[in-house]
């Protein structure tokens with residue numbers, strides 16, 4: 001069977017982590033993590049925002065494997081400030097370089113420029129990467145169920161908890177959602193994009209949302225463009241959104257963010 005994009009990413013990521021461990025041993029990363037700025041509550045902020053209106057995790061994303069370069073004029077600090085000004089609840093910063101032209105340094109720059117909690121958006125396999133996330137200042141990590149075993153997911157989640165961080169558990173089908181139920185994190189990200197094919201459809205949130213237990217909060221991820229898309233997802237119980245490309249393509253990111261979040265479908269008004 002030919003490798004999927006996700007298989008290829010996993011292969012280079014494991015090599016990268018092995019090289020990073022040689023360049024900077026775990027003990028040093030842990031020392032940096034202990035000295036890092038205090039954790040900002042990520043999931044609490046989203047819970048609170050989604051009770052009032054919508055919660056938004058706004059993504060700082062320069063490029064992607066499916067779209068190539070998304071934003072030429074790319075300054076993580078300025079983008080973080082624009083997102084905060086536009087009313088984003090949290091930030092997501094891509095730290096993967098080969099596929100997304102991201103960088104670890106972008107996370108540091110974005111977080112320093114605002115008060116928002118920050119998700120390290122990367123492909124996580126090893127608890128070394130979790131300690132590294134905290135050392136960079138991250139407040140939350142991503143666990144992609146399509147790319148890890150149950151044991152790995154549990155290890156990554158436990159490590160995030162030890163460092164005081166939250167975890168966003170990403171799923172794309174019913175089986176992954178079922179596996180996510182074995183973890184304790186309350187944030188379930190339903191990725192509308194299939195990371196093996198890059199096919200994107202909001203039907204993924206429409207169909208999986210009904211199987212998410214009531215004590216979890218749904219984050220609808222990817223392919224969201226308009227206020228109508230958000231209202232549509234809200235009808236399926238998703239009041240928190242992870243959005244990158246459609247905002248990254250705007251000249252005025254603060255205004256675009258504000259416009260996207262205006263007039264939310266009120267909670268209970270369904």
Ligand SMILES: O=P(O)(O)OC[C@@H](O)[C@@H](O)c1c[nH]c2ccccc12
Nearest residue numbers: 191221222223224242243244245246
């Ligand atoms: O740019 P979009 O279509 O708004 O999507 C954002 C985010 O959901 C997407 O970047 C993403 C979701 N899960 C991921 C896992 C790895 C890398 C990237 C992602």
